[in-house]
Amino acid sequence: MFRWARRLSTMLPPRAPSLRGRPLLEATKKVEEENFPWYDENAYYPVRIGQVFESRYQVLTKLGYGTSATVWLARDSVENKYVAIKVCTSNYPSVPREKAAFQRLRSIRESSVVQKCWDNFVVRSTEGTVHECFVLQPLCPNLAHFGEHIAHRWEDLTSFRATARSIFQALKFLHTEAHLIHCDLRQENFLLSTTTDAVFRAMEEHEASEPSPWKVDGDRVVHTTPYAMIPDDVSGIVLTDFGEARPGDTSMAYYDDIQPFPYRAPEIIFSIPFSYSVDIWNAAVMLWHMFEREPLFHPYTSKGEEVDLFHLRQMVHVIGLPPSSLLERSADRDFIHQHYFDRNGQWIAIIPLDSTITLEVREQRLEGNEKAEFLRFMRRCLQWEPEKRATAAELCDDPWLNPE
Structure with a gap:
């Protein structure tokens, strides 16, 4: 845990980075994003620490990487603030x-529960590839890191409730004001906000005093990400990463294959058009995974292969059989009736159901009324029929999230 008394009051002008003392990794060693099986060196822009974008944003250190981007802490010399x-x-x-x-989020009021985007621009690599860049509100490590290292795997029910409430408040704003469906809720997409810039100053100073290792291969460089710092002045939980978001206020019918595989809502498996309620299922299954310390659904073979049959069987165990009327709404209903459910909604798959597995059995951490209330809350979210799930706004007022 870090506590920094000084608040950043002035920004230094851009300065040339010092390469002295920066550990150099072997050119043959795969580093961070290079370890993705689909990695293409021309797809990632070779950002260098010290580089200045748009004559104002100087890169200070690497914050992370993913399948679609790398993220960097930078100093905005015009607005005199840190940015990501x-x-x-x-x-x-x-x-x-x-x-x-x-663009949609910038057109409405700012909210503390979704990440702010202040600017965007485009850069071109020496190979001519085009890369979109977003200038974002800088945030701290995600819920997965926080839960593991700070919240002690959510041992405290009060802390977990507050976290769950923040998640549904973010969805309430996204659904009712921005009219967006997130479609990709996972712990890694919820980050922590702070009341001061102290932790970002600490990151900058740490990179300057103990440079993170990097790899240089000709004109291409790959920096490594320093260990994440958790500030003492955490002020909230912020929803990020809108790469899968769809507008919810259009007449378009969405059939896309969205969401983390074990967090998929029934309508995604059944090829039924989805809307805001798909996020409610996703959030509930994610929260279950966080609190119970194991996923509610594990639809994989021993080799890690994804299997819809396993997923649907596990859903039936915890929420019962689906209404036949729901199955008839599926674009793949003939396939469903051949392999999973008959036309009356009865299970016909080659693997039988196990009647001993229920939601009550799966819940292992609570007892008595606390357990009953938690499961009641979960059942408001885990409904086969999307329209029967509670909305984010309704869940924000649920007694389980707001105990007396």
């Missing part, structure tokens, strides 16, 4: 969606 810069991979399909989502 998300440098997207070239031609990644989620980039236009994220750009459209941020």
